[in-house]
Amino acid sequence: MNDTMQHSTILVIGAGAAGMAAAIAARRAAGSLGRSCSITLLERNERAGTKIRISGGGKCNVTHQGTPSELLEKGFLRLNERRFLRNALYGFSNSDLLDLLRSRGVETVERVDGKLFPLSGDASSVVVAFEALLRASSVQQHFSCRVRSVERKGDLFHVTTQGASFTADVLILATGGVSYSRTGTTGDGLAIARSFGHSIKESSAALAPVYTVKAPSASLSGLSLRSAGFAAVASGCRVERQGDILFTHRGFSGPAALSLSRDIAELCTQFGSALLYADLFPQHGVAELEEQLLRHARKNGAQMVRKFLQSCPIAPLRGGFALTACGTIPTALVPFLMREAALEPEVTWSTLAKEKRQSLLALLKGFPLGGVREVPLDQGEISAGGVMLSEVNPKSMESRIVPKLFLCGELLDYAGEIGGFNLQAAFSTGWMAGSHAF
Ligand SMILES: Cc1cc2nc3c(=O)[nH]c(=O)nc-3n(C[C@H](O)[C@H](O)[C@H](O)COP(=O)(O)OP(=O)(O)OC[C@H]3O[C@@H](n4cnc5c(N)ncnc54)[C@H](O)[C@@H]3O)c2cc1C
Incomplete structure (x- = not known):
């Protein structure tokens, strides 16, 4: 990668469930508004969806059966988190997710306990579907590209990675939690959010x-x-x-x-x-x-x-x-x-x-x-804590502190139960961020 500055309308950091959903939703929103825009996705790993690939023991419990309100009740035990996620789960529900996957040939199967898995039994089929959707959405993707810092100068976000710099009108932070740090989730996004004045609830173990x-x-x-x-x-x-x-x-x-x-x-x-x-x-x-x-x-x-x-x-x-x-x-x-x-x-x-x-x-x-x-925090399927929900607009995922900064996925201070609720929440909040990025 060279040292030149690349500009995008929307720049997403993190190619996990939330970041991929955000980039795809942003393209759809641009299409429906008749707007032309460039969308860039930066990921520190060599490929997208590292956590999805290992989720559900490699089978990916991608979501849960039921209405959005049933998912909220079963999957999120704390009322403030449930309230925060409500708009996102209604805005991009489990059936929207399943439709999206089906559009790329991924059928799912429901277990008796309500958990949904790809029929192939292979988590990577979910990532392959999202990769195809990203390509079809003309999202520019940069891998092995770890964001080191982000600054706001005038109307633009300036994003620095090792060896490259980017500017963007809109920034979507989707860097995940802090558990399973070997998958790339070491809390970089939390530091970036903090540098913008966001309060961070200290990370703690969950589903561990x-x-x-x-x-x-x-x-x-x-x-x-x-x-x-x-x-x-x-x-x-x-x-x-x-x-x-x-x-x-x-x-x-x-x-x-x-x-x-x-x-x-x-x-x-x-x-x-x-x-x-x-x-x-x-x-x-x-x-x-x-x-x-x-x-x-x-x-x-x-x-x-x-x-x-x-x-x-x-x-x-x-x-x-x-x-x-x-x-x-x-x-x-x-x-x-x-x-x-x-x-x-x-x-x-x-x-x-x-x-x-x-x-x-x-x-x-x-x-x-x-x-x-x-x-042990690092052994948890997720981590609790993160960017305080009160500082993020639940109807758009936009920061209440910095305009045009969006935050989504496990980076936020919510933690779901086992059963496909965490991936659904990441997809839903990511989709909501991308849909409102204009
Ligand atoms: C072992 C395991 C099994 C799980 N199984 C399930 C399951 O079956 N069902 C379920 O619902 N949930 C499951 N989960 C939880 C679920 O995977 C996560 O909640 C979900 O993936 C979070 O999505 P996200 O997009 O917010 O974050 P992530 O998927 O963690 O994506 C964040 C991305 O940001 C990237 N990133 C971080 N910092 C930077 C940086 N500075 N620059 C560039 N990129 C950066 C990371 O490399 C990562 O790819 C599981 C988790 C684990 C660890």
Whole structure:
């Protein structure tokens, strides 16, 4: 690349989901307004869509089934984030995204849980579709082109990369979050936004595994608790989720742990540490569970408690311990429950002392999983924090501080759940930024 200055009407930084959508939407907006314009996309990696390629374990959970309002409710648990994303998700919805992909030959398939994936089972098919759309939109693309700084001089943005300089009338920042930094997301865009006077909420982990001070026993590693409650407690504050919990060699992962990781990271920041618990009967209150255990004990006095636990469904429906669609307490966990409750291996319901029954009950409702050592920011599928939403117009993604500066995607201070919500939010906010860039 030479040292000459190139001018564009619109310059987009970052060729991830948000940046690619922004560039394509800008071209469509120009077309519908009958405006001629030049659009440039700068990306520090050698190619576009690095994170999309690795998303969903290489299969890309590209979005989620449902109306925009259902997506907002399921995918974004914090009300301010939901409110902020509303216009974007209605403006460029999951069906708009699917139509766009279909226009380039990418069909999708819906799983029973509502997640949508490309039918090919290959995440790169989504990137290939977007690359074709970028070409068809005559977007000038520069790869291996890391933006070092941006300044505003008069009406123009001056963008400096290693070895090249660009000017633009409109700048769209789509540089992503800060997790999985090896994919190019090292927070450059946050520094640029800060240099323009934007407030940045400090980045923190989200959709990340939770590492414990003492790793779970090796015999539990790889084991899954289905539909259990996962809770973290610090100084009387409690956060929890229900879902599958996976024991790993460093702590916990699986949907419930990933979903709660953002809250856990925040608890740890606020209080220095947090303790983790699993609730094996999240549908039952303590009194209700005690009553059911007593009823069961009366009917099955000769049954060993150990045997009961080995066949006991987690989160059974109210009204008994009949097997349901949920999993059972894993056999490997039973010795830990017995030891923790100080129960003799052969104890039966009829020989179980009241105080032992009560300690078992307490354990079933709050099995201690240990103290949190770390919620590793870089291991998160996304990062929370970023450019404060109050400083960005949700109807256009334009900065409320610097006119003609647009911000979109994971760079913004929102964080979605697992299920295709984060890619959808990046595509939607990117599309909105591009559509309003004139
Ligand atoms: C392992 C993994 C799996 C995931 N799976 C899913 C999933 O299945 N479904 C889902 O919805 N979400 C998933 N996500 C989250 C999702 O991928 C992101 O939320 C989404 O890609 C964010 O899009 P973005 O465009 O905002 O940022 P990114 O996709 O991160 O794009 C930002 C781009 O900006 C570039 N850039 C940064 N700084 C500069 C600079 N200075 N100059 C030039 N370019 C720069 C980066 O190289 C990058 O290409 C996953 C994430 C990870 C890490």
